[in-house]
Amino acid sequence: MRNIVLKIAYDGTNYHGFQRQLPLKHSTIAIQNILESKLEKIFGDKIEIAAAGRTDSGVHALGQVINFHTNGTIPVEKIPLAASGLLPNDIVVLDAWEADENFNARHSAKSKIYIYRILNEKISNPFINRYVWQIRYPLNVYSMREAIKILIGRHDFSAFRAAGGAPMSPIRNIFDADIFQSYSNELQIKIHANGFLYHMARNIVGSLVAVGRGKFSVDNFKNIFESCDRNLAAPTAPPQGLCLYQVFYS
Amino acid sequence: MRNIVLKIAYDGTNYHGFQRQLPLKHSTIAIQNILESKLEKIFGDKIEIAAAGRTDSGVHALGQVINFHTNGTIPVEKIPLAASGLLPNDIVVLDAWEADENFNARHSAKSKIYIYRILNEKISNPFINRYVWQIRYPLNVYSMREAIKILIGRHDFSAFRAAGGAPMSPIRNIFDADIFQSYSNELQIKIHANGFLYHMARNIVGSLVAVGRGKFSVDNFKNIFESCDRNLAAPTAPPQGLCLYQVFYS
Numbered sequence: 001m002r003n004i005v006l007k008i009a010y011d012g013t014n015y016h017g018f019q020r021q022l023p024l025k026h027s028t029i030a031i032q033n034i035l036e037s038k039l040e041k042i043f044g045d046k047i048e049i050a051a052a053g054r055t056d057s058g059v060h061a062l063g064q065v066i067n068f069h070t071n072g073t074i075p076v077e078k079i080p081l082a083a084s085g086l087l088p089n090d091i092v093v094l095d096a097w098e099a100d101e102n103f104n105a106r107h108s109a110k111s112k113i114y115i116y117r118i119l120n121e122k123i124s125n126p127f128i129n130r131y132v133w134q135i136r137y138p139l140n141v142y143s144m145r146e147a148i149k150i151l152i153g154r155h156d157f158s159a160f161r162a163a164g165g166a167p168m169s170p171i172r173n174i175f176d177a178d179i180f181q182s183y184s185n186e187l188q189i190k191i192h193a194n195g196f197l198y199h200m201a202r203n204i205v206g207s208l209v210a211v212g213r214g215k216f217s218v219d220n221f222k223n224i225f226e227s228c229d230r231n232l233a234a235p236t237a238p239p240q241g242l243c244l245y246q247v248f249y250s
Numbered sequence: 251m252r253n254i255v256l257k258i259a260y261d262g263t264n265y266h267g268f269q270r271q272l273p274l275k276h277s278t279i280a281i282q283n284i285l286e287s288k289l290e291k292i293f294g295d296k297i298e299i300a301a302a303g304r305t306d307s308g309v310h311a312l313g314q315v316i317n318f319h320t321n322g323t324i325p326v327e328k329i330p331l332a333a334s335g336l337l338p339n340d341i342v343v344l345d346a347w348e349a350d351e352n353f354n355a356r357h358s359a360k361s362k363i364y365i366y367r368i369l370n371e372k373i374s375n376p377f378i379n380r381y382v383w384q385i386r387y388p389l390n391v392y393s394m395r396e397a398i399k400i401l402i403g404r405h406d407f408s409a410f411r412a413a414g415g416a417p418m419s420p421i422r423n424i425f426d427a428d429i430f431q432s433y434s435n436e437l438q439i440k441i442h443a444n445g446f447l448y449h450m451a452r453n454i455v456g457s458l459v460a461v462g463r464g465k466f467s468v469d470n471f472k473n474i475f476e477s478c479d480r481n482l483a484a485p486t487a488p489p490q491g492l493c494l495y496q497v498f499y500s
Contacts, residue, residue: 011376060377080373090376123330126261126340127310131377 011090043072058239133241139212158228162199205237293322308489383491389462408478412449455487
């Protein structure tokens with residue numbers, strides 16, 4: 001069988017996250033349900049997708065990677081346009097290629113970049129508010145940048161792990177993390193790691209914002225991180241600011 | 251009474267245009283209905299809005315200007331934040347000020363700029379497709395730019411006027427018109443005129459795109475424009491690419 005890999009982008013606003021939902025469990029549908037049903041029309045056989053990141057409800061993707069095995073014969077270069085005729089406007093196939101039989105979009109991934117966008121303005125912007133967390137009080141970006149640098153390296157990220165997640169090692173390696181500020185007071189928090197615990201990116205952002213507004217000092221942030229105690233950290237940042245930006249394979 | 255002026259922005263996707271609708275006439279509501287009902291809560295009296303541009307269903311605004319008379323006492327500098335607490339996320343009050351009694355956002359306007367965005371790519375972009383007309387075949391931007399320059403000046407725009415519009419003079423003055431192309435193959439068609447006939451901006455764009463794809467030569471375009479015959483011009487461009495960008499007063 002062929003092993004087809006797709007790079008996809010989506011606006012997650014209208015979906016119940018990436019991962020397939022049982023029919024009728026939720027009033028909104030998951031992105032995986034839509035992709036599988038439309039890909040089945042293109043390839044003619046039953047499609048089961050593996051995805052690099054199982055983004056939450058309301059989270060977006062610019063560089064999600066998925067793969068699936070199929071006997072369908074459509075040439076890879078024709079897949080993006082064929083898919084665009086079937087998919088809704090807010091889900092797009094950017095690129096398609098064939099991989100070795102053993103490639104798996106989830107398990108073969110070496111690292112991922114997530115970007116979290118904050119609009120630090122009193123007045124919102126109707127053209128980007130689906131993609132940002134708007135924060136109306138001023139943020140000290142200098143302190144936030146000091147705090148995020150503490151996270152770089154191989155650490156126990158239990159302080160930023162959602163309660164009730166599946167049991168797995170809380171050790172992750174953050175290769176790079178930084179905060180960019182645009183002329184229009186948009187902050188982009190970039191985190192490049194070998195993997196992310198459930199809600200890890202949004203929990204980090206929540207505590208960085210607590211630093212930015214002066215609720216935590218940079219030292220508090222460091223102590224909370226080192227305590228490995230989720231209860232000491234700030235609440236989870238809302239989903240709409242988060243975007244799966246890029247996935248790396250070897 | 252005070253005469254309050256607001257500069258507003260909106261994503262028109264979910265609305266039946268700007269102009270107030272009779273209840274139940276349409277399943278979607280007009281922006282004016284929402285603004286008037288929320289402003290009545292802020293000001294405490296009945297509000298009737300005049301707007302610089304009565305944008306169509308699906309058309310957006312970055313610089314719409316409205317005014318209304320009120321006995322309400324809220325200071326103008328508090329209006330944007332007060333409104334943001336009441337308005338839906340896709341309608342934003344950017345600025346507020348007081349004007350002379352005789353100022354009318356519609357009749358006092360000297361000129362307006364509309365911008366029409368085209369995404370000239372095979373693959374769509376889920377983050378901007380609510381705001382662009384996606385055209386998958388290549389466009390000759392050089393010819394389109396030659397064509398749009400023909401429109402500059404005081405002319406009869408009957409060739410680009412919607413059939414069945416209200417009877418009024420078809421003479422308008424285009425001060426400036428140009429096409430910008432971004433590195434990401436987005437075209438922005440800018441038209442600055444003293445006024446716009448019904449559907450004029452979208453009809454001009456429809457015929458410019460016919461030039462861009464080679465259906466009309468630049469000479470054809472000129473002849474159609476000078477014929478003043480709407481039937482010879484190309485179909486109206488779809489609404490979602492259009493944005494009321496700026497309104498000028500003396």
